[in-house]
Structures are given as structure tokens and as C-alpha cells.
Amino acid sequence: TVNANDASTTVTFEYGLTAGYGTTVTATQSPVTGTADTAVSIALTSLTPNTTYHYRVKGVNDGGTTNGGDLTFTTPAVAPTATSNAASGISTTGATLNGTINANNASTTVTFEYGPTTAYGTTVTAAQSPVTGTADTPVSAAIAGLTPITTYHYRVVGQNSGGTANGLDQSFTTLTPPPTVTSNAATNVSSTGATLNGTVNANDASTTVSFEYGMTNAYGAT
Numbered sequence: 001t002v003n004a005n006d007a008s009t010t011v012t013f014e015y016g017l018t019a020g021y022g023t024t025v026t027a028t029q030s031p032v033t034g035t036a037d038t039a040v041s042i043a044l045t046s047l048t049p050n051t052t053y054h055y056r057v058k059g060v061n062d063g064g065t066t067n068g069g070d071l072t073f074t075t076p077a078v079a080p081t082a083t084s085n086a087a088s089g090i091s092t093t094g095a096t097l098n099g100t101i102n103a104n105n106a107s108t109t110v111t112f113e114y115g116p117t118t119a120y121g122t123t124v125t126a127a128q129s130p131v132t133g134t135a136d137t138p139v140s141a142a143i144a145g146l147t148p149i150t151t152y153h154y155r156v157v158g159q160n161s162g163g164t165a166n167g168l169d170q171s172f173t174t175l176t177p178p179p180t181v182t183s184n185a186a187t188n189v190s191s192t193g194a195t196l197n198g199t200v201n202a203n204d205a206s207t208t209v210s211f212e213y214g215m216t217n218a219y220g221a222t
Contacts (some may be wrong), residue, residue: 002040004032007061011040015055015213019070024058032059048134049162050105051078053153062117077106079163081129084155085138085174094144095174097124099156099167103131106160112141118169123157131158149204177203 002011011030016022027040040057047053057068081102089096097112110129115121126139139156146152147208152174156167182200188195196211214220 001026002032002059003037004034004058004061005063005163006033006035008033009059009061012058012060013042013055013172015040015044015049017053019054021054021056022046025133027057042074045049047075048105049075051075077160077162078104078106079165080106080158080160081136082156082158082165083136083169084167085171087154089142090174092148093176094142095146095152096140096173097154097156098138098140099126100136101126101131101156101158102136103133103158103160104162104193105132105134106162107132108158108160110139111157111159112143112154113157114143114152116150116152118153120153120155126156135198146174148174148202150174176205179203179205179207181209181215 002009009032011027011032012024013027014024021187025042026140027042029038029040032038032040035179036098046179052072054070054072056070083100085098087097089165097114101108101110108131110126110131111123112126113120113123116122124141124143126141128137131137131139149164153169153171153173158165166189180203182199184197184199186196196213202205210222212219
């Protein structure tokens with residue numbers, strides 16, 4: 001409140017992270033006149049969540065300048081911002097899940113959910129968890145023990161005192177493994193012929209099978 005003491009009075013608010021303030025805004029009701037205590041205010045935007053601010057009101061007229069006492073308020077925490085990014089390092093049985101988290105200035109636990117459907121089923125903690133601050137922070141988790149030639153769904157999840165945020169669903173497919181092959185002893189060997197033998201495990205992928213043979217281990221015929 002400001003009492004102009006019957007002189008046109010400019011009214012501002014100073015605010016900032018300390019009692020040194022740093023930012024000044026003009027009150028909506030400025031200038032104030034008359035001799036009554038007049039309510040003054042200004043709406044602030046673009047503040048940082050989970051942060052304490054100092055502020056005071058200031059009145060200036062021909063008689064001088066008067067500052068109100070220092071007061072504080074604390075903005076509430078808000079849920080983080082979560083973005084699921086493309087997986088990397090995809091192999092037959094593993095991958096690295098990637099995402100971006102903005103903690104919105106509250107310590108944020110980061111996990112990835114993954115599985116063969118969008119119901120996921122498995123949760124792993126990100127290597128960078130917990131995340132703090134107000135910057136977009138890259139996060140990741142390496143996973144293993146996956147099934148080859150299988151599509152997996154995943155998303156990044158951030159949780160802090162302001163709530164939980166889920167990144168959008170992403171997916172990747174594990175790679176096809178090479179076949180497993182074993183050369184076995186030849187049979188039916190004669191002066192001009194033989195039967196070449198071996199075993200092949202296709203590892204669940206259509207596999208072309210051939211034999212190489214020749215006078216040396218450079219072979220030469222297929």
C-alpha cells in the first residue's frame with residue numbers, strides 16, 4: 001500500500017533473488033494521489049519455479065522516496081519436462097535409450113520404461129539421475145539382455161516434487177544376429193567325391209548356407 005501524502009507518487013516494485021533485488025516494475029495503479037492508503041500491485045510472469053524471491057514497494061514524489069519493507073515469496077515446484085529421443089547403439093541384444101529432461105529447478109529422478117509393448121514393464125534408472133536446474137539435460141540408460149529381431153517400446157520419465165512427466169513413446173528393433181555354424185567331418189569320401197557336412201543355427205533369420213572347398217584353406221570353390 002502507498003499513501004501519496006497528497007502529492008502525485010510514482011509507484012514501483014523491486015524484486016529479485018536477494019534483498020539486492022535487481023529488477024524494477026511499475027505498479028498497475030501508478031501514479032497514486034490523495035491522502036488515503038492505496039492498494040497497489042503488479043502481476044509478474046516468467047519466474048523460475050521452486051525459487052524464493054525478495055521484493056518491496058517503492059513510492060517516489062516531490063517529497064522524496066520511501067521503500068516498503070522486504071518481503072519474500074517462493075514459487076511452487078512444477079513437474080519436469082520430458083522428451084524421449086531416438087535410441088542409439090542398437091545391437092542384437094542391447095541398446096542405449098536416450099531422452100532430455102528439464103528439471104524445472106527441482107531435483108528430478110529420471111528413469112526409462114521399456115518393453116515389447118506400450119505397457120512397457122521394465123524400468124531402469126538413467127545414468128544422470130537425479131537431474132537439477134532449469135536447462136534441458138540429455139539423459140540415457142544402456143540396456144542389455146534383449147531378444148534379437150524384436151521391436152521394443154520405451155519412454156523417459158521424470159519425477160520431482162511438482163509431479164511426473166512422461167516422454168512420448170519411441171521404439172527400436174534389435175538387430176539380426178549372425179548364424180551359428182559348425183563344420184563337421186566329411187563323409188562318403190571316394191577317389192573323386194565326398195559329402196561335406198556341417199550344422200547351422202539360423203538364429204531366427206532366413207539363412208543362406210553354402211560350403212567352400214579347395215586344395216588349401218583359401219578354398220576357391222563354393
